[in-house]
Amino acid sequence: MGRKFCVGGNWKMNGSKASITDLCKVLTAGPLDPNVEIVVGCPAVYISFARSLLPESIRVAGQNAYKAKSGAFTGEMAPSMLLDVGADWVIIGHSERRQIFGESDELIAEKVAFALAEGMKVIACIGETLQEREAGQTEAVCFRQTKAIAATVKDWTNVVIAYEPVWAIGTGKTATPAQAQEVHAALRKWFTENVSPEVSDAIRIQYGGSVTAANCRELGSQPDIDGFLVGGASLKPEFVQIVNAKQ
Numbered sequence: 349m350g351r352k353f354c355v356g357g358n359w360k361m362n363g364s365k366a367s368i369t370d371l372c373k374v375l376t377a378g379p380l381d382p383n384v385e386i387v388v389g390c391p392a393v394y395i396s397f398a399r400s401l402l403p404e405s406i407r408v409a410g411q412n413a414y415k416a417k418s419g420a421f422t423g424e425m426a427p428s429m430l431l432d433v434g435a436d437w438v439i440i441g442h443s444e445r446r447q448i449f450g451e452s453d454e455l456i457a458e459k460v461a462f463a464l465a466e467g468m469k470v471i472a473c474i475g476e477t478l479q480e481r482e483a484g485q486t487e488a489v490c491f492r493q494t495k496a497i498a499a500t501v502k503d504w505t506n507v508v509i510a511y512e513p514v515w516a517i518g519t520g521k522t523a524t525p526a527q528a529q530e531v532h533a534a535l536r537k538w539f540t541e542n543v544s545p546e547v548s549d550a551i552r553i554q555y556g557g558s559v560t561a562a563n564c565r566e567l568g569s570q571p572d573i574d575g576f577l578v579g580g581a582s583l584k585p586e587f588v589q590i591v592n593a594k595q
């Protein structure tokens with residue numbers, strides 16, 4: 349199939365110059381599987397600092413970007429600004445942005461399209477809450493979120509989808525490999541039917557939610573899991589083992 353495994357770290361609102369220095373030393377020492385694309389989502393204020401400490405092979409992502417080039421949007425940042433300070437990726441639509449900051453499917457879709465148009469690569473996040481899963485709405489929710497993004501995206505080359513069930517984020521409750529694979533396969537089928545077989549075959553779908561060194565191998569061996577988006581464990585040396593899950 350030839351989809352390059354892609355592992356993202358999402359540092360969220362964590363870190364300081366001191367801790368980022370330590371983490372970048374660990375990542376630089378690796379060793380990291382050269383066949384894996386690696387991206388770390390860094391708090392915006394530390395992007396240039398992290399970029400200066402990491403090898404070129406590890407890419408840096410912002411964790412949010414607005415849908416305008418510049419202007420009166422206090423507290424926001426433009427994709428061009430992230431690019432300017434060394435991030436060529438951006439994470440958009442994380443469940444924390446959706447839930448805590450009230451971002452809608454439509455806003456997220458607009459942000460994804462804008463960041464792509466500005467030349468960034470995007471990790472677009474989707475996923476159901478526990479309540480939605482228990483109500484049997486997992487696929488409906490994931491398809492609705494993906495459909496909104498598909499309404500604005502024409503070229504999927506620079507898009508990675510991160511399937512992150514909200515109930516698995518930061519809870520230590522990982523989706524089982526079978527549960528994750530089931531949703532990933534359903535998403536891939538959705539792409540075949542609603543976008544194209546070519547995009548469906550090529551698009552990387554990451555799993556996120558309590559990924560650790562202990563569970564990454566089994567998750568990563570599922571046919572439709574093409575990488576991970578890692579929160580808590582991306583702040584620890586164990587991230588190296590997660591990057592190397594396929595070795």
Ligand SMILES: O=C(CO)COP(=O)(O)O
Nearest residue numbers: 358517518557558579580
């Ligand atoms: O939200 C996540 C990555 O974006 C997952 O977080 P945890 O790995 O801490 O569960």
